[in-house]
Amino acid sequence: MYDISYDQLEKAKANVKTNLEKLSNEGLLRGTIPADKAFSAVNVTTSLKDALDEAxxxxxxxxxxxxxxxxxxxxxxxxxxxxxxxxxxxxxxxxxxxxxxxxxxxxxxxxxxxxxxxxxxxxxxxxxxxxxxxxxxxxxxxxxxxxxxxxxxxxxxxGFAVNRLQFALLAEAWRLVSDDVLSPSDVDKVMSAGLGPRYAFKGPFATIHMNANGVMDYCDRYMAGVKRVLADLGPIPTFEEPQALKEIDTSLTAEMPLDKLNEHKAQREKNLAALMQLKKSKQ
Amino acid sequence: MYDISYDQLEKAKANVKTNLEKLSNEGLLRGTIPADKAFSAVNVTTSLKDALDEAxxxxxxxxxxxxxxxxxxxxxxxxxxxxxxxxxxxxxxxxxxxxxxxxxxxxxxxxxxxxxxxxxxxxxxxxxxxxxxxxxxxxxxxxxxxxxxxxxxxxxxxGFAVNRLQFALLAEAWRLVSDDVLSPSDVDKVMSAGLGPRYAFKGPFATIHMNANGVMDYCDRYMAGVKRVLADLGPIPTFEEPQALKEIDTSLTAEMPLDKLNEHKAQREKNLAALMQLKKSKQ
The missing domain is CATH 3.40.50.720 (NAD(P)-binding Rossmann-like Domain)
Known part of the structure; x- marks a missing residue:
């Protein structure tokens, strides 16, 4: 690891150690090298030349x-x-x-x-x-x-692929609130209690393949309806619609106050660790 | 339960019994009534008048x-x-x-x-x-x-909310293949190994709230970029683009052949049951 600050390198190295041990304890270490052996391979330097030597x-x-x-x-x-x-x-x-x-x-x-x-x-x-x-x-x-x-x-x-998919979804989520169709917490619930658990295992193509007798059957039966719905989606939000912005902010800060955000992030990591353990056990 | 066919009613009733027992065994029975008591409350009739009496x-x-x-x-x-x-x-x-x-x-x-x-x-x-x-x-x-x-x-x-969100995502998934950016299986992997596990617990608003110091901070820092990406998304797919359709169908039928689709659906149910058990244990 290279950085211009030796202090940063020491902090980063400690962080690597903590995370390797955490993953190891959770049974989620990736690759084939044990945590202590992986950690012993981590060297730090403030010389970019040394860091790149034979890299x-x-x-x-x-x-x-x-x-x-x-x-x-x-x-x-x-x-x-x-x-x-x-x-x-x-x-x-x-x-x-x-x-x-x-x-x-x-x-x-x-x-x-x-x-x-x-x-x-x-x-x-x-x-x-x-x-x-x-x-x-x-x-x-x-x-x-x-x-x-x-x-x-x-x-x-x-935006590469992750953000293009994520933002396409976010735009419609935002419109559902700014068009006064759903509350922000109900939009989130549509994902967390409905579509999200499915996407945790299978992507959008696998989903339509399974929701009909294969993707060709899905296209024959449903794509006309899909296109009608897509044509009905509104324009790109400004993300400054005052009523929507206020409603979304109020709802989220009530659910996750800013001074508790780190606790919620830690809980998210715990949830994801458990889900990854589950997915690993299913392989 | 009402149906015009008594045979259908018998099949449906047997199905209810199987599913109640399955959920009970998995610890996923909802509500407060045990499976056998719930099942004993199920009555069937081919008389709509009787079915609706005091409903x-x-x-x-x-x-x-x-x-x-x-x-x-x-x-x-x-x-x-x-x-x-x-x-x-x-x-x-x-x-x-x-x-x-x-x-x-x-x-x-x-x-x-x-x-x-x-x-x-x-x-x-x-x-x-x-x-x-x-x-x-x-x-x-x-x-x-x-x-x-x-x-x-x-x-x-x-399209209500579920399908509007789902189809907004599907449209961009389809464009990524028809614009020759990603293979169909890689698009699915973006969800199942990346965005999906997050959405299994938290929706799109909670996600941006946690990916910055709250949603207002996210808007200040990232929404200009989000809008640029959204402006770059293409038009509504026809879902008949021959190359994309062929590529998606070939990829999916190799991964999940039509004659094995029921096994994949059963596996999806098992995965979702395990995920729901996990979410229940976290409450």
């Missing part, structure tokens, strides 16, 4: 800003050879925006984990137009070998 | 067709008094389309459970423009008392 793969996780990404990728580009793949954790910035002028740009790409990464195995791999297929495949193999579940986008796209 | 609440579950709904609701309307609420299980037909001319139309509404209803507690309550607030509240109280999780739509809307 096979780098996971960059600096601030979410194009300027920061540009700076650190240029520094890494000057130090690495031909065989190091450079992945960025960014959730929003395509790799083309910070790797275009690099010597090793064919080894650069986005490798985006999902929050909270300790419990969710999904990883989005997003190449820039100049990223080599070898780099994509190398990252995919590494991610699989450590127990992540990678998906490979074939090209760059704004 | 407090009726759950109509006939074929998904306006004509069938119109016919059975007109028959019930002629037999009930002022105190019976008539709920329809329809997932797509607003109550206004089959109750407008009824004497007791203020007692009619949609009460839509979610597939598979044995394990998902969500119930959408959707009034017609003439449905009384008393009828809505009565149904909501009944649903709560039997362990369902009702949400109350304040007005009729095409």
């Amino acid at each position: 096979v793969y780098v996971q960059e996780s600096t601030l979410e800003s194009v300027d920061h990404k540009k700076k650190i990728f240029a520094e890494m580009d000057a130090l690495v050879g031909e065989n190091t793949v450079l992945g960025s954790s960014t959730s929003t910035i395509p790799a083309s925006q910070f790797t275009e002028n690099l010597v090793h740009r064919r080894n650069c790409l986005v490798v985006h984990p999902v929050n909270p990464p300790l419990y969710l195995p999904l990883t989005e791999i997003v190449p820039a137009p100049w990223t080599s297929q070898e780099a994509v495949e190398k990252v995919r193999d590494i991610m699989k070998s450590i127990g992540q579940e990678p998906v490979c986008l074939k090209k760059e796209i704004l | 407090v609440y009726v759950q109509e579950s006939t074929l998904e067709s306006v004509d069938h709904k119109k016919k059975i609701f007109a028959e019930m309307d002629a037999l009930v008094g002022e105190n019976t609420v008539l709920g329809s299980s329809t997932s797509t037909i607003p109550a206004s389309q089959f109750t407008e001319n009824l004497v007791h139309r203020r007692n009619c509404l949609v009460v839509h459970p979610v597939n598979p209803p044995l394990y998902l507690p969500l119930t959408e309550i959707v009034p017609a423009p003439w449905t009384s607030q008393e009828a809505v509240e009565k149904v909501r109280d009944i649903m709560k008392s039997i362990g369902q999780e009702p949400v109350c739509l304040k007005k009729e809307i095409l």
Whole structure:
């Protein structure tokens, strides 16, 4: 691990230790290496040169800003050879925006984990137009070998896949409140007590395949109705509709006051840990 | 239970018994009545008049067709008094389309459970423009008392809430394949290994509240980016794009061949039962 601050590195290392032990105790350690052995392989340095020496793969996780990404990728580009793949954790910035002028740009790409990464195995791999297929495949193999579940986008796209799907849903959730159809807590309940448990195991295509006699049967029987509903969805919300914004904020701060938010986040991690244990036991 | 066929009633009754025992064995029986006592309260009849005698609440579950709904609701309307609420299980037909001319139309509404209803507690309550607030509240109280999780739509809307949210997501899932960004199985994985486990516990509003320091903070920091992504989503798919349709069908039938679909549905029920046990233990 590299950082400009030795204090940060010490904190990060302690954090890695805690999390490895937590995952180990929960039976959720991914990959094949025991926690203590994994931890003993973690070294820290404030020298980027040392950190990159013979590196096979780098996971960059600096601030979410194009300027920061540009700076650190240029520094890494000057130090690495031909065989190091450079992945960025960014959730929003395509790799083309910070790797275009690099010597090793064919080894650069986005490798985006999902929050909270300790419990969710999904990883989005997003190449820039100049990223080599070898780099994509190398990252995919590494991610699989450590127990992540990678998906490979074939090209760059704004928001990648996670946020495009998430925001499409959020837009309709918001409209249901701003059009005064449902309360914010009822919208959340539609997911948590209805659609969410299904999506915890199966995605949207598998769902329609199972909700009919296969996807072709679903299309024949239901897609005309699906299109009518889609045509009825409203325009993109401004997300500033004052009544909706106030209603959503009031409802959420009553359910999860800001000074208790960390407790709710901890509870979310516990719930996800239990769900991941369940999914593991079903494999 | 009423049906025109006594054979169907016997089959349905046997089905109720099996399901009550299954839920009881899984520790997932809802409400407060033991399975055997609940089952002993189930009576069957081929006389609609007898079925409706002193009925407090009726759950109509006939074929998904306006004509069938119109016919059975007109028959019930002629037999009930002022105190019976008539709920329809329809997932797509607003109550206004089959109750407008009824004497007791203020007692009619949609009460839509979610597939598979044995394990998902969500119930959408959707009034017609003439449905009384008393009828809505009565149904909501009944649903709560039997362990369902009702949400109350304040007005009729095409697709209700479940399908509007589900189809908004499906549309973007489909575009990701038809725009050649992701394979169908990778789209499904984005949900099942990433967004889905989160939605199993918390809906879209709770998620953005927790992914920042509350929803107002999320709006300040991220909504400009959310809107840019939403503006980039494509038009409503035709769901007939030949390449996408073929790719999705090929992928799904390889993963879940049609002749094994019932096994996958049974596995889905087992997964959902385990998840519901987990959620129950967390309460």
